[in-house]
Amino acid sequence: MVSDAEGQKLVRLARLAVQHYLEKQVVLKTEKAGLMSGVFVTLNYLTRNEEHLRGCIGFPQAYKALYQSVVEAAIAAATQDPRFPPVDRKELESITFEVSVLTEPEEMPAKKGIRIGQDGLILRWKHGTGLLLPQVPAELGWDVDEYLVNLCYKAGAPPDVWLDPSSRLYRFQAEVFKEHSPGGEVARLGQYK
Structure with a gap:
């Protein structure tokens, strides 16, 4: 702290x-x-x-x-x-x-449990990585689905790449x-x- x-x-x-x-x-x-x-x-x-x-x-x-x-x-x-x-x-x-x-980032198995305004996210996929700080979706009024789509875009990926079994999703505060x-x-x- x-x-x-x-x-x-x-x-x-x-x-x-x-x-x-x-x-x-x-x-x-x-x-x-x-x-x-x-x-x-x-x-x-x-x-x-x-x-x-x-x-x-x-x-x-x-x-x-x-x-x-x-x-x-x-x-x-x-x-x-x-x-x-x-x-x-x-x-x-x-x-x-x-x-x-x-x-410290911790791996998440799925989108269930993502908390808007509390969890920052990192997406690692076969061609790169993207990160959004926890304040971003809160400030922009995104729901969880919008948050994940924009995270994919930040990683230079298609909007549903987070669903790919080879992709890894992490959260942090x-x-x-x-x-x-x-x-x-x-x-x-x-x-x-």
Whole structure:
């Protein structure tokens, strides 16, 4: 479990890592060891009270200490998301940062038991992998079937590939922390666990 204070530190670290990288082309190194966890960093561009996705990259499973994973995911979300051009320094004034700390993914035998707003999903099929964070279907108002279809699309697969016996479906939960405004107060979002 990540405390509110720890979540605030993670979001502030994500912003600092991107600022530092855009200014100096150097990846911050953190001294903080400890917790290992999967993590995703999401960037949203604000325009007149609307948010638009600007980048989202992360690591579904722990492979480094959480703080270093946040640094690397934040920089990648800002500079390597193939859906968007790299973030410009001036844009940071209009971008909010969101950090999702993930539980270890567990395999699911079928769609029964998927909880909208609680379970993030990973689909592995013979040609790739797709992941959707638990907040995505809740924010978009999807039911379980819409969630699975969009997960398939995210994996670059036909909409029913999750039914293929060779495909694997995993679920995880997340603790999500987000800035209310660019560089502003950080709060825990709803419980996605």
